[in-house]
Amino acid sequence: MWKKDNDDYLRNALLKGAKFELDSYFRLIQDNPDAKIFSGLCIPDYRTDSKTTTIDKVVFISNRCFVIEEKSYSTSITGTLDNFQWFGLTGERFTWFKNPIKQNLYHTTCLTMWLKKNGHRTKDYRFIQLVVVPDSCEICIPAELMTTVVNLSCWEERLRELEGKPINQDIIKFIGGHHV
Helix, strand or coil, X not given: XXXXXXXXXXXXXHHCCXXXXXXXXXXXXXXXXXXXXXXXXXXXXXXXXXXXXXXXXXXXECCEEEEEXXXXXXXXXXXXXCCCEEEEEECCEEEEEECHHHHHHHHHXXXXXHHHHCCCCHHHCEEXXXXXXXXXXXXXXXXXXXXXXXEHHHHHHHHHCCCCCCXXXXXXXXXXXXXX
């Protein structure tokens, strides 16, 4: 078990499990003219112009905007909505990290406020927050969160249902012009 005063614990906490890259799946929809994916989208903090936040993935498809937090834990991920921190496990490597649902809610708020501030209608979109983990990861969370924290294959199925439905190109052009 990791102890907070242990150097390995600190190194592990700083690494935070790296991001679980969904690139193999995203290649399936990247060529879809009806979908647009932004990776590492850096946008202003809605509370202050001097700070920014980075969203792992934002996917526009149909009238939906998926705001995605990726976690790379391959063994398990555990937490509740009320927890400030969750923990992830890869093999025997244990890491605490910010509650990804709350983190994603913050990201979504920043994104919608940024779009509104720049004259875009966000009510045309349904913003959906997701935490996506590898298929090998056991998700140990309350039942009511099972549609928010999903394995990769579940996320893939949800996106396939939306293929062939057009998106708002004005928002895509705006984000694309400001994407860092």
